[in-house]
Amino acid sequence: MTTKTVAIYNWIDERLGLSELAAFARRKTVPVHSQSFWYYWGGISLFLFIVQCFTGVLLLVYYRPGAEAYESVRQITFVMHFGWLIRSAHAWAASLMIFSILVHMFSVYFMKAYRKPREFGWLSGMLLLGIAAVFGFSGYLLPMDELSYFATKVGLQIPAAIPFVGAGLANMLRGGPDVSEFTVQRFFALHVVVLPALFLPLLGFHLWLVQRHGNAIPPSEEAKPARQRKSMPFFPDFVRKDLAIWLISLNILALLASVFPWSLGKPFDPLAPAPMGIHPEWYFMSPFEMLKLLGFIFSGKYAGFGEIAGILLFTLGIVLWLLIPFYDKSKESGQRARAAHYFGLLAIFALLATTIIGYWTI
C-alpha cells in the first residue's frame, strides 16, 4: 500500500471504525463437525432473497398492477427480450428460498440451536418464514391468470373461516367480496412495499443476532470438551465456501429457470369454472390438504366445524413450534429434549404425508 492509500484508509477508519470490523472478522470462527453442512442453509436463503430483490426490481420495470396486470405479464413473458427468463428466475427463486428456509429451520430445530441465548434468533427466523409465505401468496396473484385467480380465491377462504372477524378480514384483504383488480392492486402494494419494509429490518436483526452469538453447536459437540472441538476462521475460509455455495445455488437456479420456464395461463375470467387439478404452491399444499381431509371427516352440516377445527389444529401446531425454546431449554439432553426431538419428527412426517397425499389426489 502506498502512503496515500494508507492515509485514505486511516481517514475513513477514524470515522467508521473499519479496523474494529476487520478485527471482529479475524476473531470470528465457525465450528467444524459432522453437521457443519447445515450452517450454509441460512446463507443460501439470504442469497436467494437477494436474487428476489434484483429480479423483482427488474419485473417492476414493466409490470403494471390493477386491470392491466395480465397484459403486462404477457408482455414481460412474450415481448420483452429475456423477460420470460427473469420472471422464471423470480418464481423459481421464490420456491427455492422457501425450501432453503425450511431446511434451515429444521436444521436449527434438530441441532437445538434455539436454546439460550438464541431464542430471539428462533422467533425472528419463524417470523421471517411467515413473511416469506405471505410474499409467496401475494406474488402468486400478480400475473392474474386463471390459476393465480383461483389459488387466491381458495387461499382467502382460510382467513374467511375465522369466527366473527373472518368475513370482514377476507373482504379487507380482497378489496371486495370477490378477487378482482382491486385485489391485485393491494396485493401488489403488500408484495413490493409493505412486506419488504417488514422483512428487511427483521432480517437485519436476525443476522445481527447470528454475529452476536455465533453459530450454535449441536448437543453431540457440546458433550465434547472444548479443546476437542474444531473450528475454522470465518474469514476467509467460511466466506469462501459460502460464496462457492452461492455460486452453485445460482447455477441451479439458472438451470431450473431456463429449462423449466414458468408458464402463464389464460387470463382470469370471474365467470369461468375452476380448471381441473387446481392446487396451491407446494409450500401451501400441506395446510390445504389438512383442511380438505378435515372437510371429509366433518362433512355436511358439520363442515364449518371441520374448517375451524383445521385452523385451530394448525394454529396450535405453529404456536407449539414457536414456543419450543421455552419448553426445551436445558443444556442437557433430558426427557424434554427427547420429546422436542420427536415433536420435530412428527411435524416433518405430517408435512410430508399431507403434501404427498395432496399431490396424489390432484
Next chain:
Amino acid sequence: MSPNTKLPANIIEEPGDQNSRRAFMAAAGVAGLAYIAALAYPIYRYLASPSEMAMEATAITEVTLKDAQKLPAGSVLMFKFGPSPAMLIHHLDGRWISMTAVCTHLGCTVQYEPEADRIHCACHGGVYDPYTGANVSGPPPRPLKTFKVAVNETGVEVSRA
C-alpha cells in the same frame, strides 16, 4: 489460510508451478468475466427492449390514417409516424401537408397554429413554415422533414419522401 492448507516448508515451488498457477488464474479470470457477461447480457437486452422496439418502428416508411380525408380545412391531425409524433395539416387553401412534429432544436413537440398560419414550438419559441417546414425564426437549426401525402376516399396515406 487455515492450517491444513499451508504447504510444508520443505516443498519449494518450481518455476513451472508458478507459470501454471499464472495460467490457471488467467483462465479463472476469463471464466469469471464470461460468467458475469452471461448474467449481464439478458438483463441488458431486457431493459433495452423498448428502445429496440422503437428502433424497429423507425424502419416504417408508410402510415395509413383511416378516415383522415374527413379532416376539415384549417385543422391538424397529430399521429405517430413510427416512434415519433407527426402532423397532417389540411390547409384552408385545400393543400394537404404532412411533416414530423419534433422540433429540430431540443426535441419538443411543435404545434400548428391556424390563426397565425405558422408552426410554433412552445419550448423556446421556434417558428416553422406550415407549408414547407422551413425554420423561419427562433433557435431551430434545421427545417422539419416533410412527408408525401396521398388522399383517397377511405383515408390518407403518409409516406417518406
